[in-house]
Amino acid sequence: MRGAALDLDAVTIKFGDFTAVDSVDVSVRAGEFICLLGPSGCGKSTLISAIAGFEKPANGRIHLEGQEIRGASLDVGMVFQSSEALFDWLTIRQNIEYGPKMRGVAKKERQALADEFLSLVGLAHCADQLPRQLSGGMRQRAQIARVLANEPRVVLMDEPFGALDAQTRQVMQQELDRIWRTSGCTVIFVTHDIDEAIVLADRILVMTAGPEATIKSSYDVDIPRPRDEAGDEAIALHRKLREDIGAEVRKALQGQGLTQEGS
Numbered sequence: 581m582r583g584a585a586l587d588l589d590a591v592t593i594k595f596g597d598f599t600a601v602d603s604v605d606v607s608v609r610a611g612e613f614i615c616l617l618g619p620s621g622c623g624k625s626t627l628i629s630a631i632a633g634f635e636k637p638a639n640g641r642i643h644l645e646g647q648e649i650r651g652a653s654l655d656v657g658m659v660f661q662s663s664e665a666l667f668d669w670l671t672i673r674q675n676i677e678y679g680p681k682m683r684g685v686a687k688k689e690r691q692a693l694a695d696e697f698l699s700l701v702g703l704a705h706c707a708d709q710l711p712r713q714l715s716g717g718m719r720q721r722a723q724i725a726r727v728l729a730n731e732p733r734v735v736l737m738d739e740p741f742g743a744l745d746a747q748t749r750q751v752m753q754q755e756l757d758r759i760w761r762t763s764g765c766t767v768i769f770v771t772h773d774i775d776e777a778i779v780l781a782d783r784i785l786v787m788t789a790g791p792e793a794t795i796k797s798s799y800d801v802d803i804p805r806p807r808d809e810a811g812d813e814a815i816a817l818h819r820k821l822r823e824d825i826g827a828e829v830r831k832a833l834q835g836q837g838l839t840q841e842g843s
């Protein structure tokens with residue numbers, strides 16, 4: 581699997597007269613791990629929906645390795661927060677084989693793909709179970725395997741660990757770090773959790789409060805992997821990000837009339 585470069589050029593996304601995202605410019609390197617942070621409701625999901633080809637920008641363009649993204653494609657996979665995205669009547673193996681089957685991959689080859697990704701996410705022993713028989717963390721691993729079995733070049737993740745308890749979340753972050761390095765794909769990961777972004781990202785992008793949200797700042801994370809969120813560098817970066825995002829959250833709350841100016 582090979583990651584793809586992405587170029588977002590003046591991307592604006594509207595819902596009717598409402599401009600959710602305004603003029604976003606971002607270049608992502610092939611194989612890069614980007615985390616997207618920002619106040620609740622600023623437009624993170626909207627932006628990655630446009631990269632997935634689910635939303636069409638009102639202005640601007642998104643290119644994957646120079647090809648304009650005009651709709652959903654197998655090059656871009658999406659992992660959602662809810663593991664209900666799995667088909668609950670299919671076994672884990674059948675869920676993983678579903679995408680390859682739909683694109684006409686022969687039975688033997690898709691069985692091999694399923695074996696490869698079941699083993700990559702550590703679920704080989706659960707292949708024949710149904711999603712409801714697995715824990716939340718295991719279901720999220722199955723979702724990741726299902727997406728990777730389509731051999732995407734870019735994986736978009738919308739708060740994939742948001743519903744997990746703190747311990748499971750930490751294990752899943754370590755697992756994702758390993759899976760990403762093995763698979764080589766480009767990842768864009770939406771999260772509310774600053775520590776999660778610090779542990780995972782090559783680069784963290786902070787969005788402004790919406791409407792008309794855009795990219796406010798970009799932080800290269802040069803801390804050696806595997807990372808410890810309690811290390812000095814991580815703590816210093818956490819502080820900077822908290823201030824940066826906090827200013828946007830206050831703006832968003834003021835916009836909703838919920839705080840006084842300067843509070």
Ligand SMILES: Nc1ncnc2c1ncn2[C@@H]1O[C@H](COP(=O)(O)OP(=O)(O)OP(=O)(O)O)[C@@H](O)[C@H]1O
Binds near residue numbers: 600625790
């Ligand atoms: N289909 C839609 N129709 C109209 N407005 C929408 C639609 N989808 C999103 N919005 C609006 O666009 C803005 C951005 O929403 P979005 O879900 O992208 O934010 P977010 O940063 O992902 O939020 P959160 O962090 O809470 O998940 C919000 O004001 C939201 O109400």
